[in-house]
Amino acid sequence: MSQKDKITIYDISRKLNISAATVSRALNNSARVSAKTRDLVLKTAKELNYQQNSLAVALKSGRTFNVGVVVPLINRSFFASVIRGIEEELEPKGYHVIICQTHEDADKEAQQLQALLNTNIDGVFISVSKTTEDLKHLEAVLNSKTPLIFFDRKKDLKGVSTVSIDDFKGAYDAVTHLIEQGYSKIIHVGGDRNLNIYEDRYRGYVAALEAHHLSNQNLPDFQMSSSIESGLEAVNQLYDSQTDFDAIFCASDYIALGCVQELRSRGIQIPQEVGVVGFSNEPFTSHLENPLSTVGQTPVLMGKIAAQVFLEQINAGKDSEPLEKNVVLKPELFTRSTSLKKEPLRFP
Known part of the structure; x- marks a missing residue:
């Protein structure tokens, strides 16, 4: 449409037989225009394919x-x-x-x-x-x-x-879940703790262990990038160092996915031998062969x-x-097959 054919507020005012000033007020949601008139102007503007001049609107409104x-x-x-x-x-x-x-x-x-x-x-x-x-x-x-x-x-x-979200609580709940499932030697594979989210998740992990009279004092501490490769590397390091562990809490789902892949490649039964929980509830987590337990961030x-x-x-x-x-915001724990070692209670 050429510039001269462009619909203006004057076209709308002529069609509705009202003033251009009233049309302008309606388009700018002025309280001086009734709801009935505003709706009629907006409907007509849409029918005529009217488009406001964004520069003019910016100059007027700041x-x-x-x-x-x-x-x-x-x-x-x-x-x-x-x-x-x-x-x-x-x-x-x-x-x-x-x-x-x-x-x-x-x-x-x-x-x-x-x-x-x-x-x-x-x-x-x-x-x-x-x-x-x-x-x-x-x-x-x-x-x-x-x-x-x-x-x-x-x-x-x-x-x-x-x-x-409350990253501390998300991690605390995830590690508490692992402990309640019978795991006690829980590894933390986290991100760079210069970032507040990873520092808070680490603190939640430690607090959950302490609340259940457990410790990470003799366990390796990983600060890695949020990637599948980091999870693969962490598990390889754990076995290379002959670390005794039975669960891994990961500060991201991508790390957790890498951990699961490497554990399975070594023939480790998940969750019977090692439990894994991630963080973020990425869409892929519920579609894996072993759906991944994780913390949702809404x-x-x-x-x-x-x-x-x-x-x-x-x-x-x-x-x-x-x-x-x-x-x-409150985090949400999704418990799935990578950490459910115990059968859930069933009632008749």
Whole structure:
């Protein structure tokens, strides 16, 4: 359609025999327009294929209706699901989501945040890279009065809201489950504990052992990347060092999958000889030959709540004090065949 054929608010006003000002107010959800008139204007605008001028809307409202979501890796179901939650909450309100991935590179993270700020982004959602130590690029977002929301991975930064799950409890519940199934020599294969999520999962693992008068003092401690290869390597190291163990708690499902593969390749019976529990409830975990016990993180809900926190802050205005909320979601333990050594009780 050429520029001269483009539908304008004047076309809508002529069709409905109302003023262009009323059409404009209805399209911008003004309280000065009745619900009946607003619905009629919106219906007519859709019928005529009217599209608002995004630049004009941005100039008038002071918003671009674009938000950035920065994640370490896009090819993880967890992060994709968080993004889905953010989109489901914000798209009905006219927002568009720009997705960036850092590949766990702090320098790239800083570059992407600057690029987003250069587009006058309305808000930033971020799960930080495992190599992020210098916080200057995050402070730059705050200094620009742009809402910044951490989800899952976070840093200690005043004036920033966070949405996460209780990683400590998730790990505590998973290890307690293994103990209740009769396992006592439980190995922890975790991620880089410079990241809060892996530190909290490790603390939950230790606390569960101590609560049941067990110890990891003489057991090896693994800090590895979240990959299948890490799980394979960890199991190989355990057998090469002749470590006596009967269960493995993994801080990610990908590590757990690698552990299961290597155990099976050695002819180890799961869960009779070794139990395995992962973390994240990735989609593949319930479709394995031995479905994997794991801890769910409710990522879609995490995304929705992060978006709600953003909306609360953006609607308060740029001159308001930065909103600082700390929302902690409850994890869910999924017990499946890789850890169910004992038959569940059955009642007649």
